[in-house]
Structures are given as C-alpha cells and as structure tokens.
Amino acid sequence: MKIVEVTPENAITETFFCIKDTKRQGFKDKANWYEKRYKEGLRITILKNDEDKMIGFIEYVPGKYAWRPIDADNYMFIHCTYIYSKKERSKGFGSMLILEAEKEAKALGLDGLCAMTSKGGWLANKTLFEKNGFLQIEAKDRFELLSKTWNDHTKKPKFHNWTNQQGKYKGWHLVYADQCPWSEKSITAILNIAMDFGVDIKVSKIETVNEAKMAPSGFGVFNLLHNGKLLDDHYLSGTRFRTILKKELNLPTR
Structure with missing residues (x-):
C-alpha cells in the first residue's frame, strides 16, 4: 500500500478520488477550491495498492x-x-488514512483530531473513528461530533447552532460550496425541475470558511431550504427533489 498526497499541481493526474472525471465542471470547481484551501493546510491523500489502484481517501484540514x-x-x-x-x-485501510491526519496534526502542534459522522448520506458512520480512539462529545440532528486528543486540558470541539441560521432564508434557497464536487450535478437537476414547476430558487455559493461555519445545516456545504x-442537507437527485417540491407545494406525489 502507498499513500499519495494530492496537490494543486498533480490533481489532474491523481484526481480527487470521489470525482475522477477531470472534464466535469464539478472537478474543475473542486480543483479551484482546493488550490485556495491548500494554502490553509487542507490536504487530500489517496491510498493505493501495489497495482496503483485507488482504495480510499481522506480529506482533512486544521479546524x-x-x-x-x-x-x-x-x-x-x-x-x-x-x-x-x-x-x-x-x-x-480507513485507520491508515486517519493515522495520516494524526501525524499531520501532531506535526502542526494541534491537540487532537475531530470528525463529524452520521448514519445518513455523505459522511462516514462513527464506528471507524471509535475503533481509532475517538469519543463522541456532541450530537445534533443526524450528526455526531467525535474527537481524539493527546492533551487532556485542551478545549473540546463543539457544533455551531446551524438551526438558528435557517430562519433568514425566505422563499426557496440552495446554498452550496465547491468542497463537494457533486454539488454541480445536483444543482443543474434541481434548477431544471424547479423551472418546470415555475419555482424560483435562489442559488448562492459559500465562498469563505467563515460563511461555511455559519451554514444552515450540519453538513454545511449543501443546503436546500424553503421559508x-x-x-x-446533502447532494440529491432530480427525482428526490421533485418529490420534495411536490410535498412543499401540496401537489400529488404520483
């Protein structure tokens, strides 16, 4: 097994694992986002076998x-x-990837690791982290916050209250960030269906880390809201959005 670090320079050849088609707009958006975030310490590493086949990946960043x-x-x-x-x-293999994040955290003088988990879509469940010494310290909605520390006196991580942010979104809103490269495909499908139903959705992109921390959901980088x-709170298909839209508009779902 070998660990390969993705950099802004080799992203085209190594890809981002979760999206491999470099011609997709989602890949291009992620690449531009990654180049900016790389300077802040964000890293993506890919685990490969001896045949150069990609097995898994991890993306981590100073909190x-x-x-x-x-x-x-x-x-x-x-x-x-x-x-x-x-x-x-x-x-x-998952533990191998977590160890890479731990090595980087210690090299930077940080006090521990933390992760958000969920039984729902687009996040790992907490089992992997618990096997690696993480403890759950908070839970909200479908999400858990787990941490592992080598400094018992350090301040614990905590969730922001994203529910408080939801009330300011009147009408239909789709708020997203390029951190997830699959947002682009979902947005296109949602806008096309909304047009069919005469629904006006305001689409806005999260451009800064401060905006992301004030997102109206736990996942943060994809948010569909109505009034x-x-x-x-994560990438959804056109079929799924059509069902949601009909329910909100009190239309027959069949």
Whole structure:
C-alpha cells in the first residue's frame, strides 16, 4: 500500500478520488477550491495498492479552516474519508488514512483530531473513528461530533447552532460550496425541475470558511431550504427533489 498526497499541481493526474472525471465542471470547481484551501493546510491523500489502484481517501484540514459549522481551532478536522470497496473496509485501510491526519496534526502542534459522522448520506458512520480512539462529545440532528486528543486540558470541539441560521432564508434557497464536487450535478437537476414547476430558487455559493461555519445545516456545504425550513442537507437527485417540491407545494406525489 502507498499513500499519495494530492496537490494543486498533480490533481489532474491523481484526481480527487470521489470525482475522477477531470472534464466535469464539478472537478474543475473542486480543483479551484482546493488550490485556495491548500494554502490553509487542507490536504487530500489517496491510498493505493501495489497495482496503483485507488482504495480510499481522506480529506482533512486544521479546524480553524474546516468547512463545517464547528468550533475546533486546536484540532485537525476530517472533512471526508471513504474506502470504496465494501470487502476492503475491514482491513484497516480507513485507520491508515486517519493515522495520516494524526501525524499531520501532531506535526502542526494541534491537540487532537475531530470528525463529524452520521448514519445518513455523505459522511462516514462513527464506528471507524471509535475503533481509532475517538469519543463522541456532541450530537445534533443526524450528526455526531467525535474527537481524539493527546492533551487532556485542551478545549473540546463543539457544533455551531446551524438551526438558528435557517430562519433568514425566505422563499426557496440552495446554498452550496465547491468542497463537494457533486454539488454541480445536483444543482443543474434541481434548477431544471424547479423551472418546470415555475419555482424560483435562489442559488448562492459559500465562498469563505467563515460563511461555511455559519451554514444552515450540519453538513454545511449543501443546503436546500424553503421559508426557513431545511429540506435536505446533502447532494440529491432530480427525482428526490421533485418529490420534495411536490410535498412543499401540496401537489400529488404520483
């Protein structure tokens, strides 16, 4: 096994693992976002086998620059981690990737690691982290916040209250960031369906880490809202959006 660090210079050849088609707009958006965030310490590493096949990846960043609604300035925050094949998820590969984040955290003089987990979509569940010494310190909605520290006197990470941010979104809103490269595909589908139903959705992009920390959902980088209510918090298909839209408009779902 080998660990390969993705940099702004080699991203075209190594890809971002979760999106490999370099011609997709989502890849280009992620690449531009990554180049800016790389200067803030954000890293993506890919685990490969001896045949150069990609097995999994991890994306992590000093908590001060995490694109999630959390306060974790003295921790390294894990945005995403994933082992692609189910048959390889019990071989310790996820732990290998977490160890890379831990090494970087210690090198930077940080006090620990933290991660947001969920049983729902687009985040790992907490089992992997608990096996690596993480403890759950908070839970809100479908999310858990877990941390591992080597300094018992350090301040614990905490969630921001993203529910308080939802009320300011009147009408239909889609708020997203380029941290997730699949947002672009979802946005296109949502806008096309909204047009079919005569629904005007205001689309706005999260451009800074401070805006991300004030996002109206736990996942933070994808938020579908209607009149102050969060309808979904991660990439969704056109079919899923059509069902949500009909329900909000009190239309037959069949």
